[in-house]
Amino acid sequence: MALSPDDWKRPRPGADGYRRDALVAAALVVASLGSGLLYRAAIDQPHAPWWGSLLWALVIAGSLAFRRRFPELVALIVGITFVVGQYVGIYEQLFANICLFVALYTLGAWSQNRLLATVERIVIAAGMVIWLLSVLIYQGLTPDSTPGISRDGLFSQFMAASLISIVTNLLYFGAAFVFGNASYTAARQREALEQRTQELEREREVSSRQAVALERVRIARELHDVVAHHVSVMGLQAGAARRVLGKSSETDPRAVDALTQIEENAREAVDELHRMLGALRQSDDTDASRSASTRGLEQLPELVADAEATGLPVTFTTVGTPVPVPSVVGLSAYRIVQESLTNVRKHGGARATADVRLRYLGSEIEVEVSDTGTGLNPLARHSSAPPGSAGAPGGLGQIGMRERAAAVGGEIVMEPKPRGGYRVRAILPVSPRPIGESA
Known part of the structure; x- marks a missing residue:
């Protein structure tokens, strides 16, 4: 205190x-x-x-x-x-x-x-x-x-010398008093400022950690939708296969038993997902989480159109031959582009334009959002901090983008362009790698 x-x-x-x-x-x-x-x-x-x-x-x-x-x-x-x-x-x-x-x-x-x-x-x-x-x-x-010193008159030589001595001493002791107190006050203010700076730094670290935790909760909620969807489909397909095989007299009973076990395991997995992550749906953005699994690369044109509707000129280009992309990877790419365009609208300036590019690179995809903004971009700050740390570079949006790229084993680079503007480039594997595995 x-x-x-x-x-x-x-x-x-x-x-x-x-x-x-x-x-x-x-x-x-x-x-x-x-x-x-x-x-x-x-x-x-x-x-x-x-x-x-x-x-x-x-x-x-x-x-x-x-x-x-x-x-x-x-x-x-x-x-x-x-x-x-x-x-x-x-x-x-x-x-x-x-x-x-x-x-x-x-x-x-x-x-x-x-x-x-x-x-x-x-x-x-x-x-x-x-x-x-x-x-x-x-x-x-x-x-x-x-x-030898005259004393004649009101302002005699003696009186002038005496007044000079008195004034000099008053200034001498007054200066020592004032400067000493000023040094003490400055030291007290300096320590108070240092304490406030430390408090603000701690608050910033707490806010950063909270932002990371909230973004991870959001990612977990979206992963819950995606994984639950696919596991449910697996269970339905196993059940259908079991019923088809059960009608054939030549079917090995062991195959039917195996499919039955798959169906039951799928049901148990979905139930377990609902029990473990059901609390994540209690937030205010439940509607957005319900549709999270429907967001992906196919919705990028819609995202670009929405950005243009707000007055931001955006171009969208697809390079390479499209390949099937896992829902988790597509969702991460969508969110990265979404956050990047939001940042351009907020900080790019009135005359900013953006260019969104989706590249298919065989076993990887690359999404790049480049802008011509001239405004102060918060993503350009503190670029040396490790991603995901409490001192991670940029604002909360950048923390989220780094978390999403890391969640699927991808890489992301955010940097100012040499001739002005800003660039966000993320490379995501088509087959998600475990977090921490190098690309």
């Missing part, structure tokens, strides 16, 4: 993140020491001994190595060290301010205790501003502390 914004805790970085913090801290230690040497040469004031400067640099910059592990503690240490350095003869300002800014920013960006982070930043910023104001007031009351 997703956490509310108040309950969310920003995860700590991994080992790589801590290593980067250590490298940044080491670089700031070196930079602070180098900058301290420059300030020693530039300021004519008593300075702290070298070991004091080294210790100061190690604390104010080195502690940043732990800034994302203990942001509250590090910000407090850096703030105290910053102030102490000013009173022990360490006048380095450049990298001291950078270290303090980084510590305050990290406190806002990574602290898991948001109330403590807010209070601590306000206390540090207020303390720094009060310290600055006290120094400015002292300098204003003791002109000897800043000789």
Whole structure:
């Protein structure tokens, strides 16, 4: 269950993140020491001994190595060290301010205790501003502390410099506060987006699996019609043969017994099919399932005519010498062409045309639907996923076409054409092969 914004805790970085913090801290230690040497040469004031400067640099910059592990503690240490350095003869300002800014920013960006982070930043910023104001007031009351700086007039040199210092510090602490909070908020939104993306991916996988299951149910229902029809015919023919043979006095009784057994087995097979798959007929498209076994290659011209009636220009061509095709194979070919034409109407664009071709290749048949559509075709997406998987390419229609081709041991290729449009080509064996057997 997703956490509310108040309950969310920003995860700590991994080992790589801590290593980067250590490298940044080491670089700031070196930079602070180098900058301290420059300030020693530039300021004519008593300075702290070298070991004091080294210790100061190690604390104010080195502690940043732990800034994302203990942001509250590090910000407090850096703030105290910053102030102490000013009173022990360490006048380095450049990298001291950078270290303090980084510590305050990290406190806002990574602290898991948001109330403590807010209070601590306000206390540090207020303390720094009060310290600055006290120094400015002292300098204003003791002109000897800043000789050579004019104090005459409302906007004197001293007043201008004081205002610049106040505004600079307010912007400095305000930026650390705002940017730290912005980083924390962005991390929270990023994690929420990642969680939503994962949820959508799971939903998509569930929808894909459901689509595969529904299509398999539909195929099973149609196979039930086809198989039940043929088994019933077998039983009727066996019964007729038994009655004819029974009227002949020269008929071997064993032949009559065998035919009787065939007839009984056929009846039992039909009854078993009805018992096992009868529940599949409870869906809303019962009427369509009843006529499923009547759909095949002979109905392709009707399908093309229906498509043309909806305004899609379609040409239909038959190549080769027609051969008898099993009902299951003919039904699969019909459904593949039907789904392909539906896709052209939906996504091909207003000016799309389609070409349907049926080729008899001896032991195989090939159905091809090619269009000149210019619209976005969903079948062109994710073409690398394995067929029938939850991440199968294309939409639900393509999943169904792949299932139908696989059900009769055939192959299907769906691809965009080099000069525009889309092509669906299925090769189906005249004698259906078991699923999984290579063509």
